[in-house]
Amino acid sequence: MMSRADRTVLSEWWWTVDRLLLGTLFTLIIIGIVLCLAASPPVAARLGIADPFHFVNRQVLFLIPAIAVMLFTSFLSPRTIRRVCIVVFLVCLVLLFATLVIGPEVKGARRWLNIGPITVQPSEFLKPAFVVLAAWL
The missing domain is CATH 1.10.287 (Helix Hairpins)
Structure with missing residues (x-):
């Protein structure tokens, strides 16, 4: 665990970031993925897409750079x-x-x-x- 006396960039970030907001944001991300898991197969079948989890894969694919940008921005x-x-x-x-x-x-x-x-x-x-x-x- 990081102490308040530690002065690295990561520890400074950890003690200044709004952890409640960060936790809420990651909770919303997980809920979004779960809802995509539920909605993706019928929509993919209706559109004739062979992979039933096509939209879940796309969601996760775009989520990775979005989280990276979010974390990078929080350091500014x-x-x-x-x-x-x-x-x-x-x-x-x-x-x-x-x-x-x-x-x-x-x-x-x-x-x-x-x-x-x-x-x-x-x-x-x-x-x-x-x-x-x-x-x-």
Whole structure:
């Protein structure tokens, strides 16, 4: 166990992070995986996907980098987070306006950008940056 006298980066993080929020977040992650386990087989069968746990596998696949980003972000100082959010907000705002010009039209709306083999919805990155900036103001 880590003592308060220990001054490593990991121990400093452990004593400053909101452990109740972290535990609640991991509980929600586990509940989400369990619900995907319950819902994935019938949906995969209806869509004709051979693997009944296709959606569970995708959930876990995307969950791994999401947890890594969450833990990395929790090590940053509030000042650094504000600076990063300003940059993310401005870049996403430009990308959001770019969707009106170069985004593909799907069902009468332009919401996505094709960046190589992936499609990105800039508004999804804009939302958390906006929340942090609004809380800062």
